[in-house]
Amino acid sequence: MTHLTKEERRKYTEQFLNVDKDGNGWLDMSELGKMLLSEGFDIPFSKLENLFKQMDTDGNGRITLDEFLAQMPHVTTETERRQANLTSAFKEVDEDGDGYITPNEMKKAFKLTGMNLSLQVMQLTSSTSQSEKIEMAEFLKIFKNLFSYK
Structure with a gap:
């Protein structure tokens, strides 16, 4: 074992x-x-x-x-584990279950994954209007781009 x-x-x-x-x-x-x-x-x-x-x-x-x-x-694989971790975090902070989160909820989701928020993530979430919604695919894309996730 x-x-x-x-x-x-x-x-x-x-x-x-x-x-x-x-x-x-x-x-x-x-x-x-x-x-x-x-x-x-x-x-x-x-x-x-x-x-x-x-x-x-x-x-x-x-x-x-x-x-x-x-x-x-x-x-x-590590990539699959990361994606599953992010997917779970996204679902947890998507309180109304509509498949979208706000930039503040995105910060919470990143924190739930145990990752340190980079300056890029902080800038992205603060520059995005709180009325804007982020869907899961976009959330995963942001993660992929910021962290060289394949």
């Missing part, structure tokens, strides 16, 4: 238990897909299918907690 910190082990175990709604001790492909979607990963079915096969190391059609803990650190 890949070495996990206590915090990573706790986080991944919590994710697993939250998705294993029937409490049978394993995840099927549907449960894995729901978990990834709730974490901000919107992946095509073919990629989900490949990921499931990769994580189901004994090939029995079920992902146990041990398999899950061993594979989760390898599941996503």
Whole structure:
């Protein structure tokens, strides 16, 4: 098993238990897909299918907690993790759920990701009128441009 910190082990175990709604001790492909979607990963079915096969190391059609803990650190690329983190932060600050945030909410979203706001972000958000709305695609584009995110 890949070495996990206590915090990573706790986080991944919590994710697993939250998705294993029937409490049978394993995840099927549907449960894995729901978990990834709730974490901000919107992946095509073919990629989900490949990921499931990769994580189901004994090939029995079920992902146990041990398999899950061993594979989760390898599941996503850093870029995918960043995008999922930003997507989750965007959704959290989009209080009315309309798919748009204000520049002040954008600042909150960046803070939720744990990143330090750069001078560029501060200038961008302060130069944008508070009545202007930023949609998620634009938010992710701003992040990509400011932080050389691919």
